[in-house]
Amino acid sequence: MQMILTPLEDAATKLAPSIAEKLKPDLVQAIRQGVMSPFLTKAKLKDLTGWSDRQIAYKRSRREIPFVQRGRLILFPTDEIIAYLDEGYVPARPRGKRPQ
Numbered sequence: 001m002q003m004i005l006t007p008l009e010d011a012a013t014k015l016a017p018s019i020a021e022k023l024k025p026d027l028v029q030a031i032r033q034g035v036m037s038p039f040l041t042k043a044k045l046k047d048l049t050g051w052s053d054r055q056i057a058y059k060r061s062r063r064e065i066p067f068v069q070r071g072r073l074i075l076f077p078t079d080e081i082i083a084y085l086d087e088g089y090v091p092a093r094p095r096g097k098r099p100q
Contacts, residue, residue: 039068039075049085 040048042056051059059065066080 036078038078040078040081041075045076045081048081 042053045051045056046053056065060067060074065084066077068075068077
């Protein structure tokens with residue numbers, strides 16, 4: 001078995017991108033859980049999305065967005081709302097490239 005020893009800085013430079021790529025989804029989820037509550041009120045949902053009361057009511061009535069209702073209280077699960085928004089993600093086109 002052959003071993004190659006490299007300086008610590010070289011190893012860190014080469015490994016950092018792959019480690020960061022592996023940890024990114026878990027890190028994003030951990031930050032969201034630390035910053036946001038598990039459920040959103042209608043006011044918080046409006047702040048997050050920019051939707052109006054009418055849009056929220058429409059999306060709820062058509063069952064486009066998930067919600068929890070207990071009597072008059074209506075809450076929206078944060079993770080599922082973010083997943084709903086991510087479904088519509090359209091990546092940016094690289095600079096200088098135009099569709100042909």
